[in-house]
Every structure is written in structure tokens, then in C-alpha cells.
Amino acid sequence: MPEGHTIHRRARDHRAWFAGQPASSCSPQGRFGDADALDGLELTDVEAFGKHLLYRFEGDLTVHVHLGLFGRFRTYRGVGPPPRGQVRWRIANESRTVDLSGPTACERLDPPGERALLARLGPDPLREPARSTAPESLWRALQRRRTPIAAALLDQALIAGLGNVYRAELLHRAQIDPYLPANQLPRPQLDAIWSDAQALLAIGVRLDRIVAVDSPSPSKLRRAERLSVYRRSTCLRCDTPVSRANLSGRTLYWCSTCQPAR
DNA sequence: AGACGATGCGGAC
DNA sequence: TCCGCCTCGTCTT
Numbered sequence: 001m002p003e004g005h006t007i008h009r010r011a012r013d014h015r016a017w018f019a020g021q022p023a024s025s026c027s028p029q030g031r032f033g034d035a036d037a038l039d040g041l042e043l044t045d046v047e048a049f050g051k052h053l054l055y056r057f058e059g060d061l062t063v064h065v066h067l068g069l070f071g072r073f074r075t076y077r078g079v080g081p082p083p084r085g086q087v088r089w090r091i092a093n094e095s096r097t098v099d100l101s102g103p104t105a106c107e108r109l110d111p112p113g114e115r116a117l118l119a120r121l122g123p124d125p126l127r128e129p130a131r132s133t134a135p136e137s138l139w140r141a142l143q144r145r146r147t148p149i150a151a152a153l154l155d156q157a158l159i160a161g162l163g164n165v166y167r168a169e170l171l172h173r174a175q176i177d178p179y180l181p182a183n184q185l186p187r188p189q190l191d192a193i194w195s196d197a198q199a200l201l202a203i204g205v206r207l208d209r210i211v212a213v214d215s216p217s218p219s220k221l222r223r224a225e226r227l228s229v230y231r232r233s234t235c236l237r238c239d240t241p242v243s244r245a246n247l248s249g250r251t252l253y254w255c256s257t258c259q260p261a262r
Numbered sequence: 263a264g265a266c267g268a269t270g271c272g273g274a275c
Numbered sequence: 276t277c278c279g280c281c282t283c284g285t286c287t288t
Contacts, residue, residue, distance in 0.1 A: 003269050051270075069270045070282040086281070102282045104271060156271090163269045210269080230269085249276075250270090 002067040004050055004161025005204025008126050010073060011048035012205070014055070017096045018043045024092045028083040029101075034108045035089055038063070043091070050124045050160025052117065054109070055091075062114060065089075068104030075099075121160040125198040126205065134194035142182040142190065149185050150178035150252055153193075161201060168230040168253040169212035170197055172237075177261045178247075178254045229253045 023043045027035035038057055045056040055063040065071075074084065080097030083090065089100040100106060109117065123135045141158050142149075152158055153167045162170070171178050174193050176185070203218060204210050211218040211226045213236065218226075228236040235242055235255035245252045 006269080067270080068272095068280075069268060070280070071270090072282070085283095102280085104280075154270090165269050251268090 002051060002069075002071065003163035003166055003204070003210065004048075004124065004126055005201050005210065006208070007051050007053055007067070007161070008048040008201075009205045009208050011046045011053055013075075014053075014091075014098065015046040017098075018091065018093060019045055021093055024090075026090050028087040028090055028099075032089045032106050034063075037061075048124075049118060049127070050121050050156055051163070052105075052121070054114070062109045063089075064105055064107050064109040064114070064117065065100065065103055066105035068102070071100065071103035073098055073100055120157055122156065122158040124160040125194065126161060126201050128198070130195070130198050132195050133191045138194070139187060139190060142185060145182035147182055148179045148247065149176060149182045150254075151248055152182040154250065159194075159197075162197065164250050165210050165227065165230045166197065166200065166212070169210070169227055170200070172229045172235075172255060172258055173212065175258055177259050178252055179261065228258075229255050 021042060022040050024040065025035045025038040027033070038061065041061065042058040043055060044058055047054045047056070051066060053065040055065065057063070076097040078095065078097070080090065080092060080099065083099060085101055087099045087101050088103055088106050091098050122141070123138060128135065138159060142152060145152055150167060150171060153162050153170065154164070170193050173196055174189060176189060200210070200212055207219055209226070211221060213221065213226060213228060215221055225236070229242050230253050232242050232253070234240065235258060238255065238257050240255050240257040243254050243256050
């Protein structure tokens, strides 16, 4: 579920449903101890930064949510049913109920904590204006790295919001060997990845799912037609068996024909 | 019914 | 580099 597109979509939805009015708040599971202190406060805004969500409440209170690998939201219209499973945080008004379960983080964040969080995130393609060039800071950071470009793309301090699916699909679309050292990636290739990331993430937010192939009607694509290499047995474009490897604990997928080593 | 792996990340070693 | 988190869809038995 959660790469940057999911987080931005949740921010947009939760803002539309809850912002500008009081919301009830509780922690059915009990592990979000501050939930009760927020009960009845007005939710003023919801923001997304990379894979992080910030919920703003009246009185300058901020809640930080990070879904991690397992976290998910369940949404109900109107008054929700009894919590299903372990619900860390339930937020609701008369029209919607949202249950958060399994997050890596669900916590009050004070201003220094928020500054520290945002300081360790690189630029988020979804927060930057659409551009044909990558941020200079990203380019300079990559120049200092000899790790594979595939590892760099998952480093949230370099670029915030990409996960394992977008990494695989972006490198495939750019026809780049995932093991190319980051400091050997030519600037035009970085710019191509950046602008492509902006486009794909925006589609992801709109459709609430990752679609990484070009299509006049991306919303109609079947599951097996949306991705070219991620978790596939063969490359969607050329039918070559997809290569897999473990790169610092994550499975890397690529097509050795479309993305040859130089 | 049970095993396994997953779109993530921090901390221990 | 590995483990834990704490959930669920998919696959195997």
C-alpha cells in the first residue's frame, strides 16, 4: 500500500472529510495515549511529506503518522462499526470514520520534533512544482554517493516518497542499470527520473494506485498490465525473465535487456 | 489452518 | 546485517 502517492491521497481525503470541524478521537487499542486529549478539537489541516502524514489540530497540536510496511487506514461512511483488529487511532465526525491500524508511528509531535523529521527528508516530488530538472540539492547529494542508484532512490533523505515499486518501475522506464553507482548517473538521466517520478506519483494519487505504464486510460488497466518489472516473472515490454536480487534488505527487480549494465 | 512475504523503517549488534 | 513491528492477501497443506 504505502508509497508517497498513498500518503498524499490520504492527506487529501482526510483533509476533505475532516478539516475545518471538530472531530472525535480515541485509541481503541490504547497505544496512542494522546488520542483522548485531541477528542473534540478542530482538525485544521492534513499535510503529507514523503511517506509521512501530519495532522494539525487547533491549539498548534500536531500528530505524526507513518504507516511503515503494515500500517493502513480503513474508512467508513457515517458512524463506524466496532474496531476491527488492533485500531491505534480512530478519528471521526458525523459523516466519516477513519481507523488507523499497524502504523510505525502515531504520535504527538512538538515543533522541534517536527523540524527534525522534515530536516531528514529530501525533496518530495509531489510537493515540488512540475519541472524538467531535478533539484540541485539532489544532484549534488548523488555526486557524493557510490552506492547503486537503486539504493539511493529508496533513501528518503535524498528523495522523499519513493518505495520499492516506484524504484523498480522508474529505473526500468529510464532504462538504467540499477547497480549503476549514483555518482555515475548522468544529469539528463536524473532529470528524466525526477520528472517521471513527478508524473507517475501524480497519477498514483489520482487513481489511488500505482500505474507505471503509459496508457490513454490508465484507470482501466488490469493489475498485470500496470507494472513492467515489479514482482513480475517477465518484463512487460520485452518478455525477458525479470531479474531479482536483494539489495540492502529489499528485493530489487529489473530487466537485464531493457536495463543493461554498461 | 498455517506459512509466507510485502509498497518501510528504526534500533540492536 | 538482522530483527521486530503487527497486518493482511495469497499461497500451500
